[in-house]
């Protein structure tokens with residue numbers, strides 16, 4: 001598995017070379033969103049109040065940010081689970097021209113299909129380590145703060161080599177966790193056997 | 208009579224400690240997991256998590272950006288007297304949560320289930336949640352647990368009635384299937400502290416599972432060998448699956464499997480799981496009748512475990 005230190009905004013070339021399981025660190029401009037923002041844009045018909053042309057890394061995250069002496073200070077940051085945003089995933093990749101989504105877990109098939117078409121990847125963390133990241137993130141600005149609140153707003157971050165993140169959806173739409181699922185399923189069979197649970201065990205149907 | 212300002216301060220400190228300091232038993236479990244991990248990326252992930260958690264204590268910031276559902280457990284002495292009574296205890300707990308949110312130890316995470324309204328202080332209908340247990344004595348033990356959204360939302364918390372015909376095999380299959388599905392891609396933030404409730408009505412089983420996940424000391428065992436065996440068998444089985452930290456492969460998928468039980472109806476066995484995430488946040492303190500306070504290493508909610 002290769003390790004890359006990428007600089008956003010990301011080019012097609014930057015992301016097309018990434019393979020499942022590769023480790024990436026990211027620098028440069030990114031923005032955050034949670035479901036409330038996607039709902040606001042895609043379901044409620046509002047337009048994004050900023051351009052994503054030079055900000056094509058999206059982080060699924062609701063950070064803790066406080067204002068001190070007129071400046072924003074990031075108190076805590078951890079990518080949140082992407083899978084719950086699947087409803088708007090493909091649209092986000094398509095309409096916001098994203099090259100990378102950073103989030104815990106992964107995205108579903110529809111988003112993966114769009115990632116293949118538009119050349120975008122999903123990467124996820126391998127630790128819960130906010131303190132190893134917050135010093136490397138500068139809070140630049142915030143949009144939709146009044147409309148969506150502190151956590152669901154779109155925060156503009158400048159990242160300084162934050163990671164490691166693992167590539168879990170590549171630009172061919174393949175998913176790292178699919179292969180892992182097969183291995184886990186195999187081991188699950190062995191575990192069940194060891195516990196004396198028959199291969200064809202069926203629950204007595206109560207409802 | 209325990210004064211309001213005494214218990215209010217203990218409530219606040221317990222919330223703060225729960226949000227910002229890793230419990231010693233969870234820390235021990237992390238160190239063991241790091242030592243035996245054979246997957247280098249998983250080893251790094253566990254070490255980075257532990258490193259960050261140690262930094263949280265010094266920096267007094269949250270262990271994770273998701274500061275969870277605020278939940279209180281009170282183990283109350285039968286002769287415990289509180290100034291203002293228990294209504295005031297709950298009011299003080301709400302004030303403590305609001306203050307901890309204002310100070311940035313908690314993120315404003317609780318919102319209205321339908322409108323999405325964010326009160327900004329984690330206080331709302333039935334939140335925080337309170338659970339009581341009554342024992343001999345005249346003091347009170349206060350535990351705060353913060354149940355992470357990942358650990359609760361992705362199928363780590365489930366319920367099924369298992370027929371007596373299916374017995375332990377049915378229970379174990381239910382647990383393994385639930386855990387594998389919920390840990391996919393790291394949804395429940397494994398390695399988990401998996402709580403299992405067996406017996407009672409569905410809500411009794413679910414509460415036991417949650418308490419087993421959030422309050423039992425990691426590394427403790429059920430005193431009844433029958434239940435201890437289920438804990439041990441499932442701990443081994445789940446850790447052999449290769450799910451690993453955040454579900455991306457590794458040797459440790461659960462830090463502990465804790466089972467608690469209640470008697471059940473002859474018609475069936477309610478069985479519930481509750482998965483706590485790797486950071487397994489909680490903190491406890493005891494207030495004696497004379498107002499003196501002792502920090503507790505773990506809640507000891509189930510007698511000595």
Ligand code: SF4
Nearest residue numbers: 271355357358396484
């Ligand atoms: S479930 Fe995951 S994201 Fe939520 S508090 Fe726990 S570790 Fe953090």
